Amino acid sequence: MNRLDSRNYYTATRKYDLAFPRLTQDLDADVVVIGGGFSGINTALELAEKGITNIVVLEARHLGYGGTGRNGGQVMAGIGHDLEKVKKHVGPKGMETLFGIANLGAGIIRDRIARYGIDADFRHGYGYLAFNERQEQTLKTWLAEFKQVAPDEDIELVSGPRVQEVVGSTAYRAALKHMGGGHVHSLNLLLGEAKALTGHGARIFENSPVIAVEYGARITVRTNAGSVRATKLLWACDSFLNRMEPAIAAKTINTYAFQMATEPLPDELCLKISPIRGAYSDIRPVIDYYRVTNENRLLFGAATDFVDYVPGDLAGWNRARMLAIFPYLADVKIELAWGGPMACSANLFPQIGSLPGRPNAFYVQGYSGFGVTPSHIVCKVLAEGMSEGSERYDLMSSIPHIDIVGKERLRPAVMSAAKTWHQLSGFFNGRR
Secondary structure (H helix, E strand, O other): OOOOOOOOHHHHOOOOOOOOOOOOOEEEEEEEEEOOOHHHHHHHHHHHHOOOOOEEEEOOOOOOOOHHHOOOOEEOOOOOOOHHHHHHHHHHHHHHHHHHHOOOHHHHHHHHHHHHOOOOOOEEEEEEEEOOHHHHHHHHHHHHHHHHHOOOOOEEEEEHHHHHHOOOOOOOOEEEEEEEEEEOOHHHHHHHHHHHHHHOOOEEEOOOOEEEEEOOOOEEEEEOOOEEEEEEEEEOOHHHOOOOOHHHHOOEEEEEEEEEEEOOOOHHHHHHHOOOOOEEEEOOOOOOEEEEOOOOOEEEEEOOOOOOOOOOOHHHHHHHHHHHHOHHHOOOOEEEEEEEEEEEEOOOOOEEEEEOOEEEEEEEEOOOOOOHHHHHHHHHHHHHHHOOOOHHHHHHHOOOOOOOOOOOOOHHHHHHHHHHHHHHHOOOOOOO
16 A cells, blocks of 8 residues: 555546557557646647547556546645736736536536446545635635635635534635535546547547657657557646656646545545545645545545655555545545656646647646646647637637646655645635
8 A cells, every 4th residue: 555556446436447458569649648647648639529530649657657647636726826826927918718608517527427437436526625724715705706716606615613524624724615516536537537528439549658749730640569640649647747748748747636535434534534525635835635425435635735755654654644634534444545747737736738849749737736637628628729720729828838847857855845835825725
C-alpha cells in the first residue's frame, strides 16, 4: 500500500474488460492523439462526434494509467482553481465566457453517460465545506455565482448545526450543497468513453510508447514497432509528458496527490458520513476531498500542505487526515492506498493551444489536480479549435503559459515554495 502505482480502488472495481492492441504497423490518420486519459479520449470523442473519425490514440501503458485512473472522482463546478488569476489576460468579456462554460462539466458527463449507456456509478450531490468565517463568506459568493448560472439546481448554503444535514462532521462551520455536482467512477467513465470512441471508428493502441515525433504538414509519430502519419497531432500526456516535447514540458511541474479507500461500511454509517451521498471538498488552497462510493467505501484524498514529499505510509498519512474530519471512524480498516503525479501550471489553470510555429500540433495539460470535470469542458473547447475553430478556443489558448524555472533539478524545493505561497495567498482570497 506504499507504492505510487496504478493498483487502486478504480482498477479493483473496473466494469469494462477492455484491452487494445500494441501498435505494430504504419498507419495514416486525420488526427493522432498521444495519451489515453480523459484529455486524449475526450478530445478524440468530441472530434468523432463532429464527423472526424479517422483518429488514432496511442497510450504508453493502459488507458487511465495516469491521473484519470487515480483521482477522487469528484464532479464539481469550475474549470480551474481561481478564475481571477487569468482575468488580466482575458478581460471582463473573456471572464464572462469562462464563467459561462465553467459549470458545463457535470452536464457534459451526465449527457455522455446517457448517450452511450456508460456504467460509471454517477451520483448527484456535492458539498463545498468551510472551516471558518472567511471561508463561509467565500461560499456565500459562490452561492450567488452558482445560482446565477444554474438557477434551477438545488443549491443551498447551511451553517451551524445544519451542516450535519450535508456532511457528518463537526469540523466545518458551513457547507454549500450543490446537487448539480456529484461523483463518478472515473476509470469506468473513461473506458465507457473509449468504447464509444471506437464505436465511431477510431483506433486505440495500448502499450505503445512514443519514441519520436517528426513535424511537418503531415506529422509522423513513431513507436518502437509502428508509426502514425496524421494531419493533426494532440499531446495529451499531462504529468507523464516526460520531456518528450520541450515546447510544453517547461510549462508545468509535477506534484503528488494521495488517496485511500476504506473497507465496505454499514449503510447507517455511510448515511452518517454523507447524508446526501455526495462528494465533498473543503475550499482551502490544498483540499481534502472524499466521497462514499457505491460499494459503501469511503474514498479520501489529499496532498501535502506546504512541503512537497511522498509519505512513507500512504494509508497512515491519509488515515490521519480522515480522522481529523471523522474521528468516529477510528476502528475502520483501510484496504487500499495509492498516489501519483499531477501536472500543475503556474496559474493553476488548464493549458491548451498549438505548439509555436506548428499550427497542426496541439496540446492540453496542467489541470493542477482538478481534472475529472474540467477535462470534459476543456476538451470540448479544444476539439472546436482542432476542427472548425471557435472564439472559446481562441480565448483559452491566448492565456500565457509561463515556464517554471528549476523544475527539473529543484522540483521538491520549487513545489514546496509554490505550496507555501499558495497557502499564504489563501488568507487574502478567503480560502484559509
